[in-house]
Amino acid sequence: MTLTAGDKAPAFTLPDASGTPHSLADYAGKNVIVYFYPKAMTPGCTTQACDFRDNMAAFTGKNYVVIGISPDKGTALQEFTDQESLPFLLLGDEDKSTLNAYGAFGTKNMYGKEVQGVIRSTFVIDESGTITHALYNVNATGHVAKLRETLGV
Secondary structure, X not given: OXXXXXXXXXXXXXXXXXXXXXXXXXHOOOEEEEEEOOOOOOHHHHHHHHHHHHOHHHHHOOOXXXXXXXXXXXXXXXXXXXXXXXXXXXXEOOOOHHHHHOOOEEEEEEOOEEEEEEOOEEEEEOOOOEEEEEEEOOOOOOHHHHHHHHHOO
């Protein structure tokens, strides 16, 4: 299952590094960028997270909130946040229910082999909870610059 622009964003409530739950509904009235990444502190995921970090002023200046979601446990989320000084929320989806709801978990090609895993994906959700951009199989490098261009931020 994949989502497309115009679809209602699937609701979610997931824990942050300390176990505090956060819901998509908490951000009603804001533009939200939800990005799904495979694993904290891996090279590609670090590149992508640092790109979001380094471009936060541009996103927040246009009323965007950035949320990163992975199947990581809270300890890994906290370590990743601390190690890279990430100024945005990371949430853990250990049971992969939100990943599945967004179509961000499934079969992917990794080094020539088909494997099951997180499909690096980004969703832009408007103030009313509607998806305006659904981007699957994005590259870790250069993705944030392309997203800024697409969004005009």
